[in-house]
Amino acid sequence: MLLNQRFYEAELGRKTLSQKGISEMITVAIVEDDQDIRESLALLINGTPNFSCVGIYPSFEKALKGIIREQPDVVLMDIGLPGVSGIEGIKILKEKIPEIDILVLTIQSEDQVVFDALCAGACGYLMKDTPPAQLLDAIQESHSGGAPMSTRIARLVVESFQVTSHSNLTQRETEVLTHLCKGKSYKMIADDLFISEETVRRHIKNIYRKLEVHSKSEAVAKAFKEKLVNL
Amino acid sequence: MLLNQRFYEAELGRKTLSQKGISEMITVAIVEDDQDIRESLALLINGTPNFSCVGIYPSFEKALKGIIREQPDVVLMDIGLPGVSGIEGIKILKEKIPEIDILVLTIQSEDQVVFDALCAGACGYLMKDTPPAQLLDAIQESHSGGAPMSTRIARLVVESFQVTSHSNLTQRETEVLTHLCKGKSYKMIADDLFISEETVRRHIKNIYRKLEVHSKSEAVAKAFKEKLVNL
DNA sequence: AAAACCATACCCCGAATGGGGGATTTTTTT
DNA sequence: AAAAAAATCCCCCATTCGGGGTATGGTTTT
Numbered sequence: 001m002l003l004n005q006r007f008y009e010a011e012l013g014r015k016t017l018s019q020k021g022i023s024e025m026i027t028v029a030i031v032e033d034d035q036d037i038r039e040s041l042a043l044l045i046n047g048t049p050n051f052s053c054v055g056i057y058p059s060f061e062k063a064l065k066g067i068i069r070e071q072p073d074v075v076l077m078d079i080g081l082p083g084v085s086g087i088e089g090i091k092i093l094k095e096k097i098p099e100i101d102i103l104v105l106t107i108q109s110e111d112q113v114v115f116d117a118l119c120a121g122a123c124g125y126l127m128k129d130t131p132p133a134q135l136l137d138a139i140q141e142s143h144s145g146g147a148p149m150s151t152r153i154a155r156l157v158v159e160s161f162q163v164t165s166h167s168n169l170t171q172r173e174t175e176v177l178t179h180l181c182k183g184k185s186y187k188m189i190a191d192d193l194f195i196s197e198e199t200v201r202r203h204i205k206n207i208y209r210k211l212e213v214h215s216k217s218e219a220v221a222k223a224f225k226e227k228l229v230n231l
Numbered sequence: 232m233l234l235n236q237r238f239y240e241a242e243l244g245r246k247t248l249s250q251k252g253i254s255e256m257i258t259v260a261i262v263e264d265d266q267d268i269r270e271s272l273a274l275l276i277n278g279t280p281n282f283s284c285v286g287i288y289p290s291f292e293k294a295l296k297g298i299i300r301e302q303p304d305v306v307l308m309d310i311g312l313p314g315v316s317g318i319e320g321i322k323i324l325k326e327k328i329p330e331i332d333i334l335v336l337t338i339q340s341e342d343q344v345v346f347d348a349l350c351a352g353a354c355g356y357l358m359k360d361t362p363p364a365q366l367l368d369a370i371q372e373s374h375s376g377g378a379p380m381s382t383r384i385a386r387l388v389v390e391s392f393q394v395t396s397h398s399n400l401t402q403r404e405t406e407v408l409t410h411l412c413k414g415k416s417y418k419m420i421a422d423d424l425f426i427s428e429e430t431v432r433r434h435i436k437n438i439y440r441k442l443e444v445h446s447k448s449e450a451v452a453k454a455f456k457e458k459l460v461n462l
Numbered sequence: 463a464a465a466a467c468c469a470t471a472c473c474c475c476g477a478a479t480g481g482g483g484g485a486t487t488t489t490t491t492t
Numbered sequence: 493a494a495a496a497a498a499a500t501c502c503c504c505c506a507t508t509c510g511g512g513g514t515a516t517g518g519t520t521t522t
Contacts, residue, residue, distance in 0.1 A: 118392040119461070147385035151377035157388060158378035161349040172469065183449025185508070198471050205511075206468095214510070215478090216448040218414025224455040225462070230350075401498060416478070430500050436481075437498095445480075446508090 026143050029055040029072040031063045031089065032105070033081050037128070041076060041105075044132050051136065060089035068096055073143050077122070079106040079113060087116050094121035101142040105130070114153055115160070124148040163227045168210055176203040178229045181220050257374050260286040260303040262294045262320065263336070264312050268359070272307060272336075275363050282367065291320035299327055304374050308353070310337040310344060318347050325352035332373040336361070345384055346391070355379040394458045399441055407434040409460045412451050 028045050030053060032038040038056050045053040054070045057063035061083050067075060075093065079086035090102050103124045104117045114125055123142050126135065127150045138148035149157065169177065179189040186204070190197040204219075213219045223229050259276050261284060263269040269287050276284040285301045288294035292314050298306060306324065310317035321333050335348045335356045345356055354373050357366065358381045369379035380388060400408065410420040417435070421428040435450075444450045454460050 115392065118389055119394065121393055123386065123389060141382060144382055145386050146382035147380075147389035149378075149385070149389075151372065151375060154378035154380070154385075155354065155376050157392075158349055158354060158380075161346065161388075162352055163350065170468065180448055181452050183444060183446055183452045185446065187508085195469085196471055198473090199469070201509085202470075202472095204509090208510080213414060215414055215416065216446075216509080217411055217451045220448045220451045221412050221414045221455075224452075231456070403499065418478085426499085427501055429502060432480085433500075435479090439480080447479075 024143075025050050025052055026074060026139060027052050027054045027070070027072040028139060029053070029057070029063065029067050029070060029075045031057045031060055031075060031081065031086070032078045033058050034078075041135075044135070045139075048136055051139065060084040060086070060092075063089070064092065064096075067093065067100075071097065072100070074101045074103055074139050076105050076139070077102050079104060079108050079117060087113070087120050090117060090120035090122050103138060103142050103148065105135070109150075109152065111156060114156060118157070125153045126150050127153070163230055167226070167228050169207060169228070173203050173207050173210070174229065176200060177207055177219065177223055178231065180204070180207075180216055181223050181229050181231060183220075256281055256283055257305060257370060258283050258285045258301065258303040259370060260284070260288070260294065260298050260301060260306045262288045262291055262306060262312065262317070263309045264289050265309075272366075275366070276370075279367055282370065291315040291317070291323075294320070295323065295327075298324065298331075302328065303331070305332045305334055305370050307336045307370070308333050310335060310339050310348060318344070318351050321348060321351035321353050334369060334373045334379065336366070340381075340383065342387060345387060349388070356384045357381050358384070394461055398457070398459050400438060400459070404434050404438050404441070405460065407431060408438055408450065408454055409462065411435070411438075411447055412454050412460050412462060414451075 028051060030038055030041050030045075032041065035058070038058065042053045042056045045051045054072050055063070055066045057066060060081055063075075077086050077090060081089065084092075086104065086106070090104075093100060093102060101123045102121060103126065104122045105126050105128060106113075107128045109127060117125060124138060124147050126138055126148060130138065130150060141148040167174070175193065176189060179192060184192070186197050186200045190200045193200070204216075207219060208214060211219055211222050213222055259282060261269055261272050261276075263272065266289070269289065273284045273287045276282045285303050286294070286297045288297060291312055294306075308317050308320060312320065315323075317335065317337070321335075324331060324333060332354045333352060335353045336359060337344075337356075338359045340358060348356060355369060355378050357369055357379060361369065361381065372379040398405070406424065407420060410423060415423070417428050417431045421431045424431070435447075438450060439445060442450055442453050444453055
């Protein structure tokens with residue numbers, strides 16, 4: 001059977017890791033609404049040396065109490081849960097147990113979901129098609145202070161740092177916007193750029209038109225969100 | 232000279248393979264000022280099937296022309312380079328060849344350097360103590376659209392998404408600040424929170440005092456930079 | 463050469479903002 | 493129960509800001 005086949009391969013992989021000297025017992029809790037996946041995961045974890053599943057739950061509501069009691073090292077959390085969403089669950093859990101490592105394991109890969117999960121406090125993000133051996137590695141990695149992510153997710157996260165967004169602002173306008181983002185007033189910007197306050201006003205008018213905003217705070221907010229400036 | 236010899240061989244190798252139409256070959260360039268490391272890396276890469284080193288350079292200045300000519304798939308880049316820094320180099324390279332994957336390989340692990348490198352356009356960040364096998368995996372991973380990072384770096388990156396900073400703002404003040412960060416006016420905030428504009432004004436006065444700022448744009452800027460709000 | 467764009471600068475005016483007071487009620491902490 | 497903190501509301505006033513014009517000189521594109 002395919003499932004058992006996977007487990008077997010995974011365990012082979014783990015043996016290799018064991019030989020490398022990784023020998024701490026890692027306790028894991030699972031929050032996953034699909035029964036098959038949930039139980040497969042539990043089998044995988046309990047069937048692997050140095051891994052122990054200390055709780056399997058079909059929803060966050062049912063998980064919270066047990067997780068607080070068991071204090072597992074790592075929680076495998078689905079996102080698309082009934083009732084309290086995985087994202088909300090992560091927030092709540094991290095508030096109760098700040099040092100816990102929450103590893104998202106889901107089929108959802110929309111950018112916003114990924115970022116929401118990480119903002120909420122997840123330490124890693126894996127797609128459900130992750131092979132068993134890699135999943136075990138990822139749990140280990142989470143517990144070792146890492147942040148395992150599926151290939152595409154990792155790139156997504158890294159690219160979020162890059163200022164890609166080319167607005168249609170001119171160089172001077174970008175310069176003025178940068179000063180706005182430092183909280184400067186018209187007058188201060190004028191002094192910094194050695195131009196008249198009226199010119200600053202003119203640039204800002206154009207910036208507002210191009211960004212479709214109507215105030216400094218809105219412009220600053222947009223600049224930060226869309227990474228229009230290099231501070 | 233050894234360097235030229237290797238370089239020559241590398242180039243020959245690549246051309247031959249290209250002619251044969253073998254496309255899974257990953258071409259790599261190395262920018263690293265330490266000669267020992269540089270040559271070890273080249274040996275490792277050239278000694279591995281499907282990897283080919285198509286240029287090794289001791290500085291960015293010496294690398295730029297060759298990299299543009301060779302168009303390698305992946306560049307292994309040190310940060311602490313003489314002359315043009317690795318960070319600057321990444322920016323320049325990504326501007327010239329946007330699709331190139333730049334993998335930082337360095338001993339520096341200060342948070343700011345890591346973020347600077349990623350902002351500049353690096354697709355991954357490895358410490359120099361990465362074992363050879365993992366380094367090769369990381370190069371492969373970079374080329375497959377991933378973002379390989381050393382354990383600690385990955386966690387650092389993921390944690391950067393989390394709103395850790397607990398300011399001394401009250402709940403209501405944080406709420407008001409959140410609305411400011413959406414670019415709302417006093418009046419709009421008052422309407423949203425069902426309180427008078429005067430109360431909004433009062434909250435904002437207190438926010439300014441606590442954040443030590445004197446305008447909306449400054450407050451918004453600080454809120455974004457220190458992740459005081461959950462947008 | 464004409465047109466378009468950019469950076470510069472000025473005027474007017476009403477609305478929004480920031481800083482200074484003071485005050486009451488509710489909630490939380492001690 | 494008392495004290496402290498938080499949230500609510502009000503007034504005054506000078507400054508800043510946002511939107512509406514207009515204009516000139518320089519560059520770039522067409």
